[in-house]
Amino acid sequence: MTIKHLSLLALILGFQGYAQQLSSVVLDSATKKPIPYVTVRLNNKGMITNEEGRFTFRLDGSIKETDSLFLSCIGYASLGKPINEFTENVIYLPAKAIELNPVIVTNKKYTPKEIIEEVEKNLVKNYHQGYSKKRLFLRQTFRNNIIKTDYTLKKSTIDAFNKKFLDSVIRTVPKSSTFYTEILGDLYGASDSEEQKLDLIKASELYDKSRELDYDKLEEKFNKIIKANVKTDSYFKIKSGIFGTKIDSLELGITEVDSTDAVALQKELEKKKKNEENRKKFFSKYQRETLGNLYGNLPIFEDTDYNVLFKPGRYDLILENFTYVGDDAVYVIGFKPKRSEEFQGRIFVNSDxxxxxxxxxxxxxxxxxxxxxxxxxxxxxxxGSIIFSKGDNEKYHLRYYNIEKGNRIGFKRPVKIIEKNKNVKGRRKQNELSLKVDAAFGSTNRYELVVFDLDPINSGTYEAFKENNNLLPTYMPNYDPTFWAGYDIIEPNKAIKEFTSQVELGD
Known part of the structure; x- marks a missing residue:
């Protein structure tokens, strides 16, 4: 038997207990193009394909060659068969022909609005909204770019703060950067976005430190100039037009700790320790709030931004088509706002x-x-897209949430930084830096959330769980395919797999 005739399971398991995982790409059988967001299930565990149609499943000791892998996607025929019958690492799904399904023929002929009203009427019956423990994976992609950094130096009474220096500062600011954060954890909570608890299991950060602004070096440059030209008891007035803010010189960080002063040194060490603790808490808190915001904005909740289920009268609704998920008939309803609502799109409703x-x-x-x-x-x-699937308790729950956000910020204003000192006789004004700034910045943020398992819990279990904030993400300058070995995650795309830093720096 040649290698190409071996089962996919044998190929991926390797020998003598090496890495055990099932990896494949799902393609349209006619076009040979990848199919994103295919639901993949194995022994009641859920996975989703990425935008390139790829997925990876971790295989533990309970998996047998005869266990079946099930794949389903809107508009395609479902596929289910034992693992040992998959003989290639490519899986083809054929499109599902549109036929008159008996469910649709015998049901009442609903208008789009009536279908939406039936959805709203059955929300409690269909969706798990009580307390649960959810095993999930969240990937966040942040891309930042500088669109414009123009300025005019109007006045500077400190020679060192000249155009040459300011140009050198601007050159140190990266024109673009990409930052990936990935977390795996268990989220405890119900439908309240603010009442969530997160148990972080593992986390990573992938970015190029050489493309990040080196605040320490920048601060060192500024401090050197400040110490040579500014009195330590001065304060600064930062003005932009009619606005003004007062900053003490101490806030600029120009004080130093004498290493021979044991008391001061101990305080500095305690401060650093406290900062590290706060950083851990902040990371966990930020991830928990991000997950809470995503969950709280699901279309099945009344306060959602996508409120077509609760306020259908504000939208033009069109029954665009029928399609299938396996043998289940699905209504495809397009929605567009009549007036001030912000979103348009499609919803796919199970006709049963x-x-x-x-x-x-x-x-x-x-x-x-x-x-x-x-x-x-x-x-x-x-x-973006939001996908629900039915769990073991016959209730639907979130399986996948993908959203991309973009924004642009502009700043076109005069800025003055004025040094003042109340202890100097005569005029309090000491130095001044005056600029006219014209800058613009853009960013796109993407959030991909996949929920593998949902276990209903009671309020007592939720109350008893205590968060642990001691985990920080592991920094990676280059993509490391071994980091998530042994864990289920959504398969990284090509851009992540090929990510490398220009210069590898220490942590």
Whole structure:
């Protein structure tokens, strides 16, 4: 028997207990193009394919070659068969032909609005909204770029703060950067976005430190100039037009700790320890709040931004098509706002139980946009997909949430930094730096959340769980395929797999 005739399981298991995982790519059988967001199930565990159609499943000791792998996706025929019958690392799904399903033929002929009303009526019956423990994986991608950094130096009474120096500072600021954060954990909670608890299991950060602003070196440059030209008891007035802010010189960090002063040194060490503790708490808190915000904005909750289920009268609804998930008939309803609502898209509704199994959405106008006194903000992008699937308790729950957000910030204003000192006789004003700034910055943030398992719990279990904030993400300058070995995650895309730092720096 040649290698190509071996089962996929044998190929991926290796020999003598080496890495055990099942990896494959799912393609359209006709077009040979990848199919994203395919639901993959193995022994009641859920996975989802990434935008390139790829998935990886970890195989533990309980998995047998005869256990079946099930794949399902809207518009495609479902596929289910034992693992040992998959003989290639490519899986093809054929499109499902649109036929008159008996469910649709015999059911009442619903209007789009009536279908939405049935969805809203059956939310409690269809979806698990009580306390639960969810094993999940969250990948966050942050891309930042500088669009414009123009300025005019109007006045500087400190020679060192000249155009040459300011240009050198601007050159140190990276024009673009990409930052990935990945976490695996258990989220405890119900439908309240603010009442969530997170048990972090593992986390990573992937980015190029050489493309990050070196605040320490920048601070060192500024401090050297400040110490040579500014009195330690001075304070600074930062003004931009009619606005002003007072900053003491101590706040600029120009004080030093004498290493021979044991008391001062001990205080400094305690401060650093406290900062590290706060950093751990902040990381955990930020991840918990991010997950809470994603969950709280699901379309099955009344306060959601995607409120078509609760306020259908505000939308033009169109029954676009029928499709299938396996043998289940699905209504495809398009929605567009009549007036001031922010999102349009499609919802896919199971015709049997009236559960929303997927929503695709995108904004039709900026979510926030203002321009005042030279400061502007434009949150111009919010688009994504939300997928639900049925669990072991016959209730639907979130399986996958993907959203991409984009914004642009502009600053076009005069800025003055004025040194003042109340202990100097005569004029309090000592030095002044005056600029006219015209800058713009853009960013896109993407959040991918996959929920592998959901276990219902009671309020006592929720109350008894205590968060542990001691875990920080592991920094990686280059993509490391071994970091998540032994854990289920959503398969990284090509950009992540090929990510490398220009210069590898220490942690």
């Amino acid at each position: 139980d009236f559960a929303v199994i997927r929503m695709d959405f995108e904004n039709v106008e900026p979510l926030r946009k203002f321009k005042l006194l030279g400061v502007s903000l434009n949150e111009y992008l919010a688009r």
